[in-house]
Amino acid sequence: MPRSGEDARRRLQQAALELYRERGFDRTTTAEIAARAGVTERTFFRHFPDKREVLFDGESALREVMTEAVAEAPEGLAPLDILRRVFATAGQRIEQNRSFTEPRFEVIAATPALRERDLAKHASLVEAVAQALRQRGVDARSADLATRAGWAVFDRAARDWIDDPGQSMSVHLDRAFEDLRGLIA
Amino acid sequence: MPRSGEDARRRLQQAALELYRERGFDRTTTAEIAARAGVTERTFFRHFPDKREVLFDGESALREVMTEAVAEAPEGLAPLDILRRVFATAGQRIEQNRSFTEPRFEVIAATPALRERDLAKHASLVEAVAQALRQRGVDARSADLATRAGWAVFDRAARDWIDDPGQSMSVHLDRAFEDLRGLIA
DNA sequence: GTCTATACTGAGATAGAC
């Protein structure tokens, strides 16, 4: 059994996702997850602060991708146009990880406790993106409002893509942005 | 000790809010809440499924107010104009309960676990409002997107009102709606 | 790695309202 911490971490995530799917989040104990990953229960809590967090390890990387995309967007773009680019970048990542994204998505949707954590992570991401906009000089109110409205569009597009993976995320994103425009006009 | 369940329920809510403010959510035990309310710990869990839910008892009433406001809005309004009315109605309720709303708001903002639950309740409200829009014949995608974007506006206005209660919620709402319009144009 | 506090659950008994 490898002693590498990173390896154990990955096995714990894999084991947790499997068990949450097999018997449900509530009926899975941390001891079972640890056993399947070949470590002790204590090790589980060394890697993850709680039973939910094990499914949200990629969030900080996504945050970096998004805040960097904000910083690197060309000068002179309107806030919502910056966000369109940012979400397109994030959408690509999600598209590439589909084999992991999709089962994870299902488990979260089926589990209220995980859904709560998911929403909290989204709120945190939205806040980080809004802050990145502010650092580009966008005023605080506009940054906040644009990012939240933009997230509604992104979320809509992501769910559209789950239902219809034949079209790429960027197509779904464009459509959702157009829909929002139509609703306001 | 009164046998009325409603009375015990109210005492439990009151005791919980007090204790969460006095020593923080994490440092408050359910046994302490029950003791202050004059019931046993087990009774706490008969009224509330968990330690967080005790602060979210008014949500179902707010949901009814909002979905009814959707149903009662005049014919022929665009989705976002319906929502503007709905949120104005909800805003009035929030304004009236200020003495309860504000301490509760503070405790939630200071406690990650409560913030998560708060976000989940918001998501559930958004879904209920979107469904009410669908029942008026608004197509599913528009209902979803409009309600989420509208909620971003509502949330912005609510925080503006906390910072500046001198202006009414409806003023803050109008301003936030105008801001969104400006961002899209 | 060990120990412990506490959130939460289940089943059965009791007490008051009707």
Place this chain on the structure above:
DNA sequence: GTCTATCTCAGTATAGAC
């Protein structure tokens, strides 16, 4: 008598302290 709120007792699992 039924029904419902509460209590008592006995546990399990998570998470944090040591």
